[in-house]
Amino acid sequence: MTSGHDTGDGGTKAVPPSRDRLLIDLGQELRAMRVELGDATGKFSAVVKDVSEVIGPDLATLRADVAELRGVVDTLVGEDEAEVEPEEPRLHWPDLTTAVAEEEWEALGKWVHTTLGYWYEVTRGQLPDCWPLHRPAFLQVWWLRLSYDDAHTGSRASSVNMAEWNTRWLDAALERIAAAIPSTMCRAVPGAPGQHLVPAHEAQQQAEAARAPRATAPAGGGQYSIPSYMQAQQQAQRVVSPPQTSVPGEPQPVPADKAKAASSDVTDPRYWGEFFEQARRADLQWRHERDRAAAAAEQQANQAP
Incomplete structure (x- = not known):
């Protein structure tokens, strides 16, 4: 059996495969x-089975956990935003609420005692002494404390x-306080609260009157002898801690040299x-009255037709 036939030129022609x-x-290739x-x-199918039976539940759990975590994060972010809302600045003294003013009065007194007194x-x-009764002087102390907190403990605190x-604002505030409180009317008293708005001549007259001998009431009149100022001073020297009976601000006998010495305390x-x-x-009484007036005005406005 031959695989081809003679072409007449010495070659052999290939026979195409049969249809079968x-x-x-x-068919073999198809199989x-x-x-x-x-x-x-x-x-x-095995992969689909693994995904549906093993990975699927884990993926669903993971999605649920992510959703829960997202909710927790959103809640925390909302709370943080509410918490970090800047509170009303406590800067303008007249605008403080009564409750805030009560806190600031206490804080201011402690600050003056500790910072200005003890440290500086x-x-x-x-x-x-009467600086709280002079409104301009009081406001100087108020902003001096605010600037102190800002420079020492606030977000802008720095050594600079x-x-x-220390070198600028403290001295500037003390100068303005001195300008707001007349030295001819307000002065220190040795060992006691100073005088407030007492003219110098009135204080001098009071001192001279206290040093002058006092008349003794006639016998049998039910009166008693008023000791002179010197006698009272001698009696006070025998007492280690005499009680303070003077009212702050009232005229008292204050010699000039002692008043000057007291000013250095x-x-x-x-x-x-x-x-x-x-x-x-x-x-605080003024603020309570202001609050009552504001509440009454608001109530009246709500009742208006």
């Missing part, structure tokens, strides 16, 4: 492809700001405390 052969080869397709389908040793001459407060609540309390009560 082609069909057989095609091979079917086997491969079956294998791929089996592998795909500001004297009674630099900060007269601390130095500027470091400021202390035992000197300015009574003035401070007097000013505090008056301020």
Whole structure:
């Protein structure tokens, strides 16, 4: 059996495969492809099964956890935004609410006592005892404390700001306080609260009257002898801690040299405390009255047709 036939030129012509052969080869290729397709389908089914039975539940759980976590984060962010809302600045003294003013009065007194008195040793001459009763002087102390907190403990605290407060703002405030409190009317008293708005001549007259001998009431009149100023001083010297009976601000016998010496004492609540309390009560009473008037006006406005 030959695979070709003579072409007449010495060569042999190839015989094309028969139709049956082609069909057989095609069938074999189709069977091979079917086997491969079956294998791929089996592998795909296994993957789908793993995803649905193993990975699927884990993925669903993960999605639920992510959603829950997102809710928690949103809640925390909302709370943080509410918490970090800047509170109303406590800067303008007249606009403070009554509750805030009560807190600030207490904080201011502690600050003057500790910072100005203990640490900086500001004297009674630099900060007269009656400073709380002089509104311009009080406001100077108020903003001096605010600037101190800002320079030392606030977000802008730095050594440079601390130095500027110490070398610039402290001296500037004390100068303005001295200008706001007349030295001819307000002065220090040795060992006691100073005088407030007492003219010099009135204080001098009071001192002279106290030093002058007092007349003794006639016998049998039910009166008693009033000891002179010198006698009272001698009696006081025999007492270690005599009680303080004078009212702050009232005229007292204050010799000029002793008043000057008292001005060099470091400021202390035992000197300015009574003035401070007097000013505090008056301020809070004013704020309570303001609150009542505002509430009445609001109620009246709500009742209007």
